[in-house]
Amino acid sequence: MKAIILAGGYAKRLWPLTKDTPKPLLMVGNKEIITRIIEKLEDIKEIDELVISTNAKFENKFKHYLQNITVSKQCRLVVEPSMGEGEKLGSIGGLNYLIDHLGLDDDVLVIGGDNIFEFSLRNFIDYYSDKDASVIALKKIEDRALLKKYGVCVLGKDELITDFQEKSDKPVSDLASTACYIFTYSDMMLIKKYLAGPNPPDAMGFFISWLISNASVYGYVFEEDWYDIGSFEQLDGARERYGQ
Numbered sequence: 001m002k003a004i005i006l007a008g009g010y011a012k013r014l015w016p017l018t019k020d021t022p023k024p025l026l027m028v029g030n031k032e033i034i035t036r037i038i039e040k041l042e043d044i045k046e047i048d049e050l051v052i053s054t055n056a057k058f059e060n061k062f063k064h065y066l067q068n069i070t071v072s073k074q075c076r077l078v079v080e081p082s083m084g085e086g087e088k089l090g091s092i093g094g095l096n097y098l099i100d101h102l103g104l105d106d107d108v109l110v111i112g113g114d115n116i117f118e119f120s121l122r123n124f125i126d127y128y129s130d131k132d133a134s135v136i137a138l139k140k141i142e143d144r145a146l147l148k149k150y151g152v153c154v155l156g157k158d159e160l161i162t163d164f165q166e167k168s169d170k171p172v173s174d175l176a177s178t179a180c181y182i183f184t185y186s187d188m189m190l191i192k193k194y195l196a197g198p199n200p201p202d203a204m205g206f207f208i209s210w211l212i213s214n215a216s217v218y219g220y221v222f223e224e225d226w227y228d229i230g231s232f233e234q235l236d237g238a239r240e241r242y243g244q
Contacts, residue, residue, distance in 0.1 A: 001046045001106055001125075005037055006179075007054045007062065007113035008080050008094045013231055022058040023229060024113035025065060029242035033229060034113055035069065040121050042072055047109065050075045051102065053094050055082045078102065090202030096191050108188055110204075112179030114229040116238050119222035128182040133216045136161070136208065137180040139226045149230070150176035151205030153219050161217045166205030175219065177205060178226055187215050 011018035017026070024034035034052070041047055050073050054062050059079045066075060080097055082088045089097055091112075098104065109125070119137065128135045138155075141147050152171045154163035165172055181204070190211065200206050211217055227238040 001109060002049045002051055002102070002104065003041050003044075003047045003109045003111070004051045004053060004095070004098060005034060005111050005113045006091055006094060007034065007052055007058070008082070008088060008091075009114075010055075010057070010088065011114070014229075014235065022054065022061055022113075025061060026229065026235070028116060028229075028235070028238045032065070033116060034065075036116055037111055037113065038069070038071060041109075044121055044125060046125060047073060049073065051078055051098065052076070052113075053078050053080065053098055055080045055088060057083045076102075090200070091204045092191060092195065092207045093201035095188070096195055096201075099188065099191065104188060105185065107182060107184050110181045110183060112228075115179050116227040116229065116242075117178065117180065117222075118224035118226070124180070124220055125182065127218075127220045131218045133218055134181070134183045134187045134211070135218045135220050136182075137178045138175040138219045138221045139178050140174050140221065140223075141176045142174060144171065147171040147174060147176060150228070151203070151208065152176055155219050155221075159218045159221070161208075161212050161219050164205060164209040164212055166203055166209060175221060177208065178228065179204065184215075187211060187217075190214060
C-alpha cells in the first residue's frame with residue numbers, strides 16, 4: 001500500500017499566512033502539520049512508500065522540508081505543473097496525475113495534507129481489511145452550520161455509505177468526511193472513468209458521491225479529535241490544543 005498526502009492547494013482562505021508557505025508546512029505546536037501525519041504513517045507496516053503530491057510553486061519548499069527530516073519509509077515528491085489557483089488540478093485531478101506518473105499497482109491511503117487527527121491509522125487500516133473495500137474516515141459533528149462546509153455521509157447496513165453530499169446547504173447527516181480515505185486499486189482506476197464524464201476534478205467528495213453508485217464504500221466513524229485546517233478559526237483551535 002502507498003500513502004499519498006495531498007498538498008497541491010494554495011489555501012487562499014489563509015492568506016497572507018499561506019501566500020508563500022504551503023498549508024501542510026504551517027507549524028502547529030512544535031511541528032509542521034504534515035509532520036504530524038507522517039509520524040502516524042511511520043509505524044504502519046503495510047505502507048511501503050510515502051508520496052507527497054504538491055505543485056510547482058511549492059516544490060522547493062517541500063524539497064527543503066524532506067531534506068531536513070528523517071523518514072524510515074521510502075518517500076517521493078510528485079510535482080503537479082501548476083503555479084497558481086487557476087491552474088491547479090484539484091484533489092481528484094491530482095490523484096489522476098499520480099496514477100499516470102507513479103504507475104500505481106496497489107491500494108492507496110490518501111490523506112489531505114491539512115488534516116490533524118488523533119484516531120488510529122492502525123485501526124482504520126484494519127477496518128479497511130475487514131471490509132475488503134474502499135473506506136473513508138468520518139467524524140460526527142453536531143454544529144449544522146459547520147457541517148455545511150464538509151461532505152457528509154449517510155450510512156446503511158454494516159456502515160455502507162448509501163448517500164454522500166458535498167458541502168450541502170441542507171446536510172443529510174451529521175457525519176462529516178475528513179479527507180482520509182483508503183481506496184482499493186480497482187476503485188482508484190475508476191478515477192479516469194469519472195474524469196471522462198462531465199464531473200468536477202476538485203473536491204474529493206464529488207468522486208465519492210459518484211463512486212458509491214459504482215462500488216461499495218464504507219464509513220469508519222471515529223470519536224477522537226480532528227482539525228481541518230481550512231480557516232483561521234480551525235488553525236487557532238489546533239494551536240490551542242497542541243500549543244502555539
